[in-house]
Amino acid sequence: MDAGKGRLTYKQLCAFFIPLGFSASLTSITHVIINGTLSRGENAAFIIACYAVAFALFGIIERPIIVFRQTCSALVKDVQSFKALAVFMVIPMAVIIGFCLLMVYSSFGGWVYVNLFNADPNMVQTISDAFAIILFVIIFSGIRGIYQGVIINHLETKWLTIMVVIRLCVMFAAAYLFVYFDYITSAAGSILFLLGMLIECVISVWKGHRILNASYQKQVTKLRKREISSFYLPLAFYFVIQTVLVPVIYVFLAKTNNIEMGIASFALAFSITQMLLSFFMYTHQLVLQLYEVNKEKVIRFIVFISMVPTLALSVLCYTPAGLWFMEEVMGADEELTLTTIAVLKFFIIKTLVFPWVDFLNGFLMLHRKTKRMAAAQIGNLITVVVSISLLVTYFPAWNGVNGSIAASLGELAGLVIVLSIVLKMVAKEKRNLSQSA
Numbered sequence: 001m002d003a004g005k006g007r008l009t010y011k012q013l014c015a016f017f018i019p020l021g022f023s024a025s026l027t028s029i030t031h032v033i034i035n036g037t038l039s040r041g042e043n044a045a046f047i048i049a050c051y052a053v054a055f056a057l058f059g060i061i062e063r064p065i066i067v068f069r070q071t072c073s074a075l076v077k078d079v080q081s082f083k084a085l086a087v088f089m090v091i092p093m094a095v096i097i098g099f100c101l102l103m104v105y106s107s108f109g110g111w112v113y114v115n116l117f118n119a120d121p122n123m124v125q126t127i128s129d130a131f132a133i134i135l136f137v138i139i140f141s142g143i144r145g146i147y148q149g150v151i152i153n154h155l156e157t158k159w160l161t162i163m164v165v166i167r168l169c170v171m172f173a174a175a176y177l178f179v180y181f182d183y184i185t186s187a188a189g190s191i192l193f194l195l196g197m198l199i200e201c202v203i204s205v206w207k208g209h210r211i212l213n214a215s216y217q218k219q220v221t222k223l224r225k226r227e228i229s230s231f232y233l234p235l236a237f238y239f240v241i242q243t244v245l246v247p248v249i250y251v252f253l254a255k256t257n258n259i260e261m262g263i264a265s266f267a268l269a270f271s272i273t274q275m276l277l278s279f280f281m282y283t284h285q286l287v288l289q290l291y292e293v294n295k296e297k298v299i300r301f302i303v304f305i306s307m308v309p310t311l312a313l314s315v316l317c318y319t320p321a322g323l324w325f326m327e328e329v330m331g332a333d334e335e336l337t338l339t340t341i342a343v344l345k346f347f348i349i350k351t352l353v354f355p356w357v358d359f360l361n362g363f364l365m366l367h368r369k370t371k372r373m374a375a376a377q378i379g380n381l382i383t384v385v386v387s388i389s390l391l392v393t394y395f396p397a398w399n400g401v402n403g404s405i406a407a408s409l410g411e412l413a414g415l416v417i418v419l420s421i422v423l424k425m426v427a428k429e430k431r432n433l434s435q436s437a
Helices: 010-027 029-038 044-066 068-075 079-105 107-115 121-134 137-153 158-180 186-215 225-253 259-280 283-290 295-305 307-318 320-329 334-366 370-394 400-436
Strands: none
Touching (some): 010 259, 010 283, 068 079, 068 225, 068 283, 137 186, 225 259, 225 400, 259 400, 295 334, 320 334
């Protein structure tokens, strides 16, 4: 696709961004397939619970590896820089896999499952078996991410959607075979997840290699280890903090008047909000790849798309469509439906703010200022902790609403901080330009 200077069109912006959004949204179906398969087992509740603990731990550990997609799309400009990043990736991957092996083959794993994830002692072996398989996903996730960075750099984002569709088809076929042969265990869920990631990794490597060989020069600039680490480490820290936010909220919701309803309504509302926002998880890539081509069109495009999740959530909150969706699609009873919709109303703030936080983070990535992203995320976490502790102390009857208010205030604080950082950077650049002129 030709996106030469000043010639960027809205059609090209859509062709780049929409496949990214679809790939992120479709990926969530992965977990629907897995949970749908496990729910057909004889002891479904036990199987799903064990897999859920293994996956929750994996979700935290994988965060530093996922970051290599953004790191590659921001830093890789030639074959040499790709190789330098690939070598660097081996270090965090080896550390994480070493930690995972410790979890699987020592009593430390059992202690973590029981004390940090509240698992019963009789679940430990089953969780460990599931985690022993799922840890291999980390390897394929890292390789997939670094090659997808190349694919995104080349604006071939349609391939991300293609590979996710193929991944889901293969997983669905494998799930059918597991059910047919009555092999439904927590480990089967891990195998399904591993298979899906392997398929996506293979396609990413194939397409990424073709782009590297055909479109990248051997060396343009020398990418050093210090440059990679100064970009990567704060970004990894940012995503780890992001993972901690929701568990922190759950801890405080346990102090509300109706613990079960508070946690259930917040969990349901949060999952719906994340489902709507998943399409906009790649807003930063618009900045990384196209902002310098035509700033005005990129900003106007983001203004338009940023309203979509807010409008969709408003429809669920303030029209009969919300009641129908909660009862028929989500299967909630009347009390949970009404409580969840009340929680969702405060998440409208988050949907309005999030695309702009991601956009501004993309600006910081573009200028390799990821340390400042981490600072904004710490501000987000502090705001969440302070606000929810005050809310559950003085308004415990608000239950799950406390969680959505705290999460939205945290997102808003993050926006204010990152916006102030970006504005100072822009002002400094203008001063430097005027002085040099």
